[in-house]
Amino acid sequence: MNARELREKFIIFFESKGHKILPSSSLIPKDDPSVLLTTAGMQQFKNWFAGNEEPKYHRVATVQKSFRTSDIEEVGDATHNTFFEMLGNFSFGDYFKEDAIKFAYEFVTKELGFKKERIWVSIFEGDDEVPRDDESEAIWRSLGVIDIREFGREDNFWGPTGLEGPCGPTSEIYADDVEIWNLVFNQYYMTQDKSLIPLKLLGVDTGAGFERTLARIQNKESIYDTDLFNPIILAVEKLSGLKYKEDEEKDRIIRIISDHTRSATFLISDGVRPSNVGRGYVLRRVIRRAVRYGRLININDFSSIIRSVVGVYEGVYDLNIQMVYAVFNEEKDKFLKTLDNGLKVFSRELHVQRDGNIFSGKVAFDLFQTYGFPKEMVEEELEKVGIKLNEAEFEDALVKHQEISKAGMSDKFKGGLAGTGEMETKYHTATHLLHQALRQVLGPEVKQAGSNITAERLRFDFTYPQKMTPEEVKTVENLANEKIKENIPVLCATTTVEWAKKTGALGLFDSKYGDKVTVYTIGEFSKEICGGPHVTNTGELGTFKIKKEESSSAGVRRIKAVLE
């Protein structure tokens, strides 16, 4: 079975089970500032699961473009990649555990032909807050599955994506010890302070990693051996004159170039453009890594690799090849110019700017600032010679740089992301002002519990036990307007989670963030982790007006506000 057949089989199967087949959403999430990129099939349905919107359908299935950056450093080995597709079926208040498990098992064993001996499953073992999933266990047993293992929160509980959202216990299907399908039983809404609020509408969110499942079906060791990657790897082989699977180190390079060119092609086609922040930074990193590894095996022109990617997805996704060439090449040329200079300086500094086996973080930052020589590349170069980077010094230099930006000398880290509406951008910044104003007026126990932005208004949910008085509402409004009038620059910096936490940025500190976060600072007033986009100065916002303060759910208040 090839990739196209697997997609088709999945769609036909779930259509026959009464599901509406919906198209993949963009890799740029709509209305969800808490995540940079679409990481799962459920994301476009977050509001349906959360009960914020009436579901249009109660049974849906999709093949969803997804992107995860948490593994980006590991790309190169045989299993990791950045862009992937996810097969998913969803129920919004329709079926629950029984059908979800039965559908998945039938599809895996009958349609995909996995022998029962290759399969084992897992269920949630239970903890203080969420009971053990006896129900799923009984359903698996009724189907004749014997190998049922149980795990805790780490493995058998999923979500939310971003800072908050629907989540719940999971049951997973493994084939040859590789997890191929995750069945999430959405029972809770997790707020930013990590409390679990039971959802009114029970939901099912399943996700089967497409590439992995395909590799299992085709009995291939790796996703890179499937028909999804064969033509891409072939293009890399042709350009470099190398043969895949002859040399482990070269294979790593070939896989990095294949994965990153593929993911850049998808990001660019969905409208992402290289920049130093947010999703633009993700794109910049994958292009620059592809280019750098390309140089190692004499690849300078990526056109035929891009063409091979587009060929693989012909008729499946609309990939804008001309746009991909243009954006990729522009970024490549920019990078090559600076890279040459950067490498020269680096080699010169390598043996000068170090203290024993530690390389100066300040010099590394200067290399990044001046030559666009990314920190991860400094680290890779250092690793080759067994030297470590002085991380703390690097972070210090980054913060100092922000201070300088604040004084208006550089705008490298300023600004928001292109491609989002002007009003939405304004509302993102207004939300930060509102959040901080609420904390100042009502106290630090105010925590963000949800946020939703349209071109017309912002909506902000936050934890607070009682209704706000009209005076409190007025004071919050006035405070936000005061900050608007002060014309404060909004600064943006990409940094590590640790650093953001240490410097007091608001946000939920857990692994969901990945290794880098974007922090927006509004003078002394507000500092918050966010995916943006934001205006560059509060003065652009106009007049802030709270239209409504009401209850959202137990212990959670909701404010709707506009900019006039």
Ligand code: SER
């Ligand atoms: N949302 C779950 C996951 O990403 C299932 O789709 O694994």
